[in-house]
Amino acid sequence: MxxxxxxxxxxxxxxxxxxxxxxxxxxxxxxxxxxxxxxxxxxxxxxxxxxxxxxxxxxxxxxxxxxxxxxxxxxxxxxxxxxxxxxxxxxxxxxxxxxxxxxxxxxxxxxxxxxxxxxxxxxxxxxxxxxxxxxxxxxxxxxxxxxxxxxxxxxxxxxxxxxxxxxxxxxxxxxxxxxxxxxxxxxxxxxxxxxxxxxxxxxxxxxxxxxxxxxxxxxxxxxxxxxxxxxxxxxxxxxxxxxxxxxxxxxxxxxxxxxxxxxxxxxxxxxxxxxxxxxxxxxxxxxxxxxxxxxxxxxxxxxxxxxxxxxxxxxxxxxxxxxxxxxxxxxxxxxxxxxxxxxxxxxxGRTEATLRMHSRTGEPVRVQPGLFHDALEPVAVHGWQVQQTTEGITVRIVDPDRQVDLHQITRRLRAGLAAAGVSDDIHVDITAVQGLARTPLGKAPLIIGQKQERPGGEGSR
Ligand SMILES: [Zn+2]
Incomplete structure (x- = not known):
């Protein structure tokens, strides 16, 4: 010892x-x-x-x-x-x-x-x-x-x-x-x-x-x-x-x-x-x-x-x-x-971000992590991840046995964003994946803002 x-x-x-x-x-x-x-x-x-x-x-x-x-x-x-x-x-x-x-x-x-x-x-x-x-x-x-x-x-x-x-x-x-x-x-x-x-x-x-x-x-x-x-x-x-x-x-x-x-x-x-x-x-x-x-x-x-x-x-x-x-x-x-x-x-929010989006009139809207938790957790039980892009968001739904209804998830998410005041011209791209994207340290952040550490990105730890 x-x-x-x-x-x-x-x-x-x-x-x-x-x-x-x-x-x-x-x-x-x-x-x-x-x-x-x-x-x-x-x-x-x-x-x-x-x-x-x-x-x-x-x-x-x-x-x-x-x-x-x-x-x-x-x-x-x-x-x-x-x-x-x-x-x-x-x-x-x-x-x-x-x-x-x-x-x-x-x-x-x-x-x-x-x-x-x-x-x-x-x-x-x-x-x-x-x-x-x-x-x-x-x-x-x-x-x-x-x-x-x-x-x-x-x-x-x-x-x-x-x-x-x-x-x-x-x-x-x-x-x-x-x-x-x-x-x-x-x-x-x-x-x-x-x-x-x-x-x-x-x-x-x-x-x-x-x-x-x-x-x-x-x-x-x-x-x-x-x-x-x-x-x-x-x-x-x-x-x-x-x-x-x-x-x-x-x-x-x-x-x-x-x-x-x-x-x-x-x-x-x-x-x-x-x-x-x-x-x-x-x-x-x-x-x-x-x-x-x-x-x-x-x-x-x-x-x-x-x-x-x-x-x-x-x-x-x-x-x-x-x-x-x-x-x-x-x-x-x-x-x-x-x-x-x-x-x-x-x-x-240990590994997630509050996303900045905009309303229909161009006013800034802060989208809290809770919105995604509420919309996705009940339906995406194998895991999920939201990543902000220049046009909107990409949502990855882990779906190993192809049983998740992606249309339903899109509707839930759209409704949540609309209720928060986010413009409907925000691009929402939903894909089914086998596993989540991970950072170089192996973490899988739930919500990734545009300025955050990216999965597969370089240099950041
Ligand atoms: Zn106790």
Whole structure:
């Protein structure tokens, strides 16, 4: 067992005690951690020293938000370690991708690095010290703890992960750091043909299956068809929105609980499913503020355009009110499981976009992801994808057994767009496909705007 793994066990046990905290204990802890973070950032980051000057007594909500564009432009002033420079960390990540190597081994003996996918075309570059990295590992470990995945010396957990094998991706770095005999891991690339995935999974026989949410349906259908025969005790989805038909297909195929997680490279896990099936925020790791497009707070129960994340354990690249462009809604009702953490109702738009279209008179119309979910989900149960084009939209409907009525789908979609005020001269092109178009990282975004990362596109990750 590595030293890192030993330290993780200690932190994990400490973190586990937070589950039994009262809300007051959690609030007190958050405030203490936030004060430490602000103090550290103000003293060691030239960027924050400028940005927060004279605001020591201001509340968190009064501090300026930080966008990814700002972060990347100001990286060398934002970082708190004078030995770190954006160009050398970027080079390290490029070397890992082009030359290979073990991403779990710390760079220069002390730094762990990862890059984000860049759904807006810009790549984010992140670096953590040992203490931060252990916090990140313990945040991912909590997903399994809450999912009640039992592990012990006589009960190893063979884990299959169907996502990306890119060594610059945080999940690959996490996986490589945790390599140990109790959790033998098989990493598969979601861009591989389904037959190859099925064969590898049949050979490996995972106790735990972790996959992109968009891989649930094809894998569950392979199981139901009798090609895939695995018996995972839990299924965990990550990186993409878990849709109800996909969840039902997985429950039908394996008869197990399907855990949902919401995570980002910048924050590690933000929320995951508890034993009662609710998504709880990891509020002892990160403070989440749902806001509208002008950064005004959005109340619980309403869909927010984006969120601001303050990563309480961040020190090397302190993240205070860092903008994530996911659209979330906090629950108004508490969960009955007893965890002190608030619940997340929805993460709509983790991999999707609000599309800009126009009305009959040429006025701009914003088309929310919900319109497509409502129109397509009930009828396109094997999966769907909407991509904006210069003339309108292309809709791909996964239809393996040719049973989907494309005319009905066109009518539903047209009616939804008309109700939203979209002009009827928008071109709607619907095609039946065998599988969804995937990005170089293997993700299958549901709604792709014109400026977003394109499946099969180049350069973006
Ligand atoms: Zn709960």
């Amino acid at each position: 590595t030293a890192l793994f030993g330290e993780l066990l200690v932190t994990r046990a400490r973190t586990h005690r937070h589950d039994r905290w009262t809300r007051t204990q959690l609030d007190t802890y958050q405030q203490r951690m936030l004060a430490r973070l602000r103090d550290h950032a103000g003293r060691h980051s030239p960027f924050y020293a400028d940005q927060h000057r004279g605001m020591q007594s201001a509340s968190l909500a009064q501090l300026p938000p930080l966008t990814k564009t700002q972060l990347m432009a100001q990286w060398d002033r934002l970082v708190t370690s004078p030995v770190l420079r954006l160009d050398s960390v970027t080079r390290r990540l490029q070397d890992l991708e082009s030359l290979g190597g073990d991403p779990g081994q710390p760079w220069q003996g002390r730094w762990w690095t990862a890059a984000t996918a860049g759904s807006t075309g810009q790549r984010g570059v992140f670096v953590w010290n040992r203490r931060e990295w252990i916090r990140i590992l313990s945040s991912y470990a909590r997903v399994n703890d809450w999912a009640q995945v039992k592990v012990g010396p006589r009960r190893p957990v063979p884990t299959a992960i169907v996502s990306t094998r890119n060594p610059a991706h945080q999940s690959a770095v996490v996986g490589a750091s945790l390599r140990n005999p109790l959790a033998p891991t098989l990493r598969l690339d979601a861009t591989q043909p389904i037959e190859a995935l099925v064969e590898a999974l049949n050979r490996f026989q995972p106790r735990l299956l972790v996959c992109y949410a968009s891989m649930l349906t094809p894998l569950a259908e392979a199981q139901t068809a009798g090609n895939l025969h695995i018996a995972p005790e839990k299924v965990i989805t990550a990186s993409e929105e878990q849709l109800p038909p996909a969840r039902r297909a997985a429950i039908d195929a394996w008869g197990v609980q399907v855990i949902d997680t919401y995570a980002a490279t910048e924050t590690a896990t933000i929320a995951s499913t508890c034993s009662h099936g609710s998504m709880h925020l990891y509020e002892d790791f990160v403070i989440i503020e749902p806001v509208d497009s002008a950064y005004r707070p959005v109340p619980d129960g309403q869909l927010a355009d984006r969120l601001l994340a303050t990563v309480l354990f961040s020190r090397t690249l302190p993240l205070i009110r860092y903008e994530l462009t996911d659209s979330i809604r906090l629950a108004t009702e508490p969960c009955k499981c007893g965890l002190p953490f608030r619940c997340l109702d929805t993460v709509a």
